[in-house]
Each structure stands twice: as C-alpha cells, then as structure tokens.
Amino acid sequence: MPLVIKNGRVIDPASQTDRVADVLIVDGRVAGVAPNLSSPKAEIFDATGMIVAPGFIDMHVHLREPGFEHAETIESGARAAAAGGFTSVCCMPNTKPVNDSKTVTSYVVEQGKKAAVNVFPIGAITKGSAGEELAAIGAMKAAGAVAISDDGLPVMNSRVMRRAMEFAKSYDLPIIQHCEDLNLSAGGDMHEGAQSVRWGLRGIPAASEDVMVARDLVLAQLTGARYHVAHISTGNAVAMVEYARQKGLSVTCETTPHHFSLSDSEMLPYDSNYKMKPPLRSCCHRDAVVAGLVAGTIGAIATDHAPHAGSEKMQEFERCPFGIIGLETAIGLALEQLVVTGKITLTRMVELFTTGPDSVMRLGRGTLAPGAPGDVTVFSTDVSWTYDVNQSPSRSRNSPFHCHAFRGGPMATVVNGEMVWKRE
C-alpha cells in the first residue's frame, strides 16, 4: 500500500531539501517529495511539526547472531533499531562463528531479510578475527558484505593490515578498524586518567587508540585503501584523521552517542553500564570529539550497539564485558547534546545519520531522491519521553541511559515503504 507522510519538515541533505512537504512512497520506493501529495488508498501518516528525513543508517552494531542469541538476535536487534529510528544497520562480524566466510555472511543476509530493518553484514578482515590470516574477503563481498572489520579486536600485525588494505581496495570495500594497541591497553577497564587512578581500576590510555590510528593512516597512504576509524574517541585521533583528510587520503571516521555525550567523570562508580571500548574518555577528549563532529572530520554517528545479557554485566567491574546498547537513544542524545546546544544544525545531524555513513558503506540509501529506497525516519525535536530499558525490544538491558528523560526522539520508522515502528 502506498504511504504518504504528510506535512512534515522534510530535511534531505542529499538533495539539499529543507521545507514542509509530503513524502509519497509507492512500491517501496520514494515516488515524490512535494506539497499536497496523495495517492488512492494510501496510508497516511501525519507528520505535522515533525522532521521527515531519509532513513537513518547505523553503520556499526552488534546483533550477536549467530552464536550469542541469549544477548540479541538479528530479529530483536532490528526491532530495537526500528524503535530508535534506524532503517538500516551494518552488523559487525564478531559472532560465533565469526563472520569470516560467505556461509556466515549469507546466513546474516537471509536472517536480515526477515528483520524489521535492512541488515547489512560486515565481514571479518582475518580468519576468526585472529589477526593473522586474511579472511575470504571477495567471497564475503559476493555474498553481501559491505565492509570488512575485525571490530572488537584490532589487526595488530602491521603487515597483515597492509595486505588487508590492499585486498579491501581491490574489492572496493571500506576497511574499518577498531583502533587499540593491545599492548598499551592490556588489562584496562576504563579510560586511564584521574578517575581510573581514584577508583583503582586499570587504565586504557588514549595513546592506545592514537598509536593505532597513526599506524593505520600511514598504511592507508601506502595502499590507497578506503580506511574508516570506528568509534573515534580521542583528541589526537581526530586531529590525525583531519590531517590525513587534508592530505587527500580516503579516510573517514565515526563516533558514538556515548562518546559525544559522556566522559569518565560522569560514570557511576563501578557500574558496568559505563564500561565499553573505547572507554568514556576525559572531558577534553569528549570536547574534541564534539569539535570533530562540528568541523566535519567525523562524518558519521554510529551506536556501536553492543548487547550483553544481564548476568554478564552483573559482575565485578573488571570481569564485565565491554559495551552498551544504543540504538534507541541515539537520536535523543544527538538532539540533546549537539543540536539543542547549538553545536550543529538539524541538517548536519541528519547528514551524520544518512549521507555520512552511506558515503562510507555505499548502500545507495540515505536520500529521499525519487526512486530511492523508501526508507524514512520521522523524528520530533520536542516530544518528551523517558527511556525505559526494560521496555526495549533488545534482548539486553545494558544502557547507562535508563530513566534518562529526553526532549526529542524518533516518531516513526519506514523501511522500504512499510511503517515498521511508530511511537505509541
């Protein structure tokens, strides 16, 4: 059935649109953006007072399937994505087995077809993400992988990383690195600084990220690969990426809502819902990340949605796994931390969720141009709501934003012309 989203403020950075209009979707594709559109028998969604944007893309999530279905499945993670206003997610390969083959890639693609949102798998760089032998990159691409990454683990061996970049380039895939020198970060549980020293927790120094970004940028220059830094979190890393971009390298980076919203001084003591990698850094790093979003160095916001079952997070801090869920709180945090504060415009925010990630992943989405896939994110800048993690469609509950009161958030999510979620 055709769908008309009426009277919203349509912001589509790709076509430089920002005006009140209707969006008509027919047969799963955008049929037009103009005032007073209608279609016989069309379903109508009244978006008066709301923002209507191209479907948001989260280029970095963990859906845990196959292997860790107690924490999340592709089905449950996709519903959480829909409830967070995302229409497409790219899922990292650190499943069990690791997505390092066309078999696993195909499995994720098939499960994704039944899910509420578009699911795009990211293949591993190395077999088992062990950092040694290259995975079957070409076969994974043929099966639907849109990028390669050993996320959760960095490729420590510089020679292996060089070869991976060469292959990624020849297959025209972006290579996404989780930047962490494991020798510098070994045993660390949170950002190394005044807070870790106070709490007697072992630190993950900012230098562990900086060192890896620096090495990889040199290798990106050597190989000409399209290189992307996942969840960037330090001032030096942002500065180095900016330097590389000015040199003309194909280098991009993303950051997460928690890295631009929180610092280590806002952590609750020993609360594992504040434990993730990279860790929440000090205020000056957080400010540098925000500045990177403002300046355009950081081109995408990605949630790094990382579900863990309750029992895994109900342990001594140092034993808890890293990661928090983030799909449902991303828009609210971006509005609260970046737009309401006047740091970026609404249009820039939409870019960070649409054209930004799409320019890296090349999904052919992130626009409302006629003929584009009918993915639409409708959100409000003034709806008041409180995040109750216990109501989340995710199978996990590990969020530091439980009970957080938001002003602004997703209102409706349309995927390929189907309304898959609506705020109650």
Next chain:
Amino acid sequence: MPAGLLGIEELDRAEIEAILARAKDFQPIQSQTVKKLDTLRGKMIVNLFYEASTRTRTSFEIAAKRLGADAVSITASGSSVSKGESLVDTLNTLAAMRPDAIVMRHAASGAPHFLARHLPTPIINAGDGTHEHPTQALLDARTILDRRDRLEGLKVAIIGDIAHSRVARSNVHLLAKFGVEIVLCGPASLLPVELAQLAPGVRLTTDIRDAIRDADVIMMLRVQLERQHEAAFPASEYFQFYGLRLEHMDLAKPDAIVMHPGPINRGRELSSEVADFTRSVILNQVENGIAVRMAVLEKVIG
C-alpha cells in the same frame, strides 16, 4: 544502600574522628585479662575473604568476638567460587542467612560497592583490589595519634608501589581530610601523575630522600608483585632506590615513626634493621587494628 563502610573517601572528618575516638576507648580492653564485651551479643558477622589474608581476617574476627558477636569466616578457596557461582549470587545466598554485616575482601576494585547496590546487608570493605582499605587507614591514623596530638600539619611520606596500593589510597583520603602534607614516592611507572589529584595536599616524587626529608611519618608499602601485570620496574634494583634503610632516618624528623601495613618483606622494601628499629610501630598498627575494627563494627551494626 545499607550503611556499611565502603571507603574513606566518602566519610567526613567528624565520622572519622568519632571512629578514632571510639577505638581509643577500646584500646585498654586489648590488655585486660577478660577482653570480651557484650555490645554486639547476638549479632552475626560473616567475614568473606576472596583474597588470602591472615592479619586482616584474624583482626576482624577477634574484633567481632571481643564485642560479643558471632563471626563466621569464609575463604574463597573451597567455597562456591570454585563451583562457578557469580559473586552476586554468592552474596545473595549469604545475605539470605541474615547476617548483620558482611566483611569482605576482594581482588576486584569496587566489588563491595557493586554488591552494596544489590544487597540488603551492610558491607564492610576489608580491601578491594587496588582501590581502598578503609580500616587500614583508620588504624594507621589511630597509631599516629597515639604518638602525636593531632594530624594537622604533619608530613607523611608514603613510599612504594603507590599505583597498586589500596592502603595508600585510603590513607591519602583520610590524611588529606585533616590537612596533612602527603608525599607519595615510588618508581615513575608505579606513580601515575593523576595521583596528585586524589586529594588536596598531595605531592609526588620519585626520590626517596626527597620524600623522607622532614617527615613525621614514613609509611612503607609492600611490593605487591601479585598485582603487577608486567615488569613495571627492574625488581633487582628496587631496594637500592626505594628500600628504606637506617641511614635514611637521619633525613626525617628526629622522632619520626616508621609504619608498614604488613606483611613486611625484609630486604625488599625495608631493611631488617628498620623493621626492628625502636621507632618502627608496625606491631602497634596490628594491635590498633582490633580496636579500630571494633569501633567500625559497633558503628555499622550497633
């Protein structure tokens, strides 16, 4: 969160003074022929030690018994830990037996703080990882005050593996609340610069002579090889640069005292002569441990 004792950082000066004063009341009892009171008669205390400990566990157990309480001590080896039970499940099981307090030592920093959010029973921290060891700082303050009128204006040098020391952290928090000049000293790799932000009045140095100069109190820390996950310094030369020897005492105040939380490693962090030195108060610290822990148990349960 039930009122226990998780750390010194969150106590205010008046609360600390009250514990120290009460501990002073308990001191004479330690040398009486009948040492038992009935203040906590009918109360049950569980000592749950996830790390090996002789003095702290025994000290808590004796303190409980001298107050008339019943005490059960559990060590991690041979308990449900080895059967794979999670910490929170173990503690919930113990809490279901309705003890009046759980005294806990754990190798993970913050383990008692995490449990305190989920348990109805007051928890007394007997040392958590590299974070805090509140009763040690209290007994150290009691020991200093047995020899000085006040803490204000004193200079205290804490020397050794500061980075991994819960004793150092608790002492810094306590002493800083009383305006003590605190010098932390150790090899640079065990002395993160952020320690200076732990509390007001803290200074760092890598030079032991600088640390000791004009000190009223020299606290030596045990070299905690079990907490070092890498070789943070060449062990062979530790004593040469950071071991306390008799000749160092000439740099300190004439009546300066030497403290150590124990167990001491003679010849590693201090020479045997210093350990047996007349102004070494290491055994007084042990004795005060009982009085201070009686005061803490009484405050928490009484």
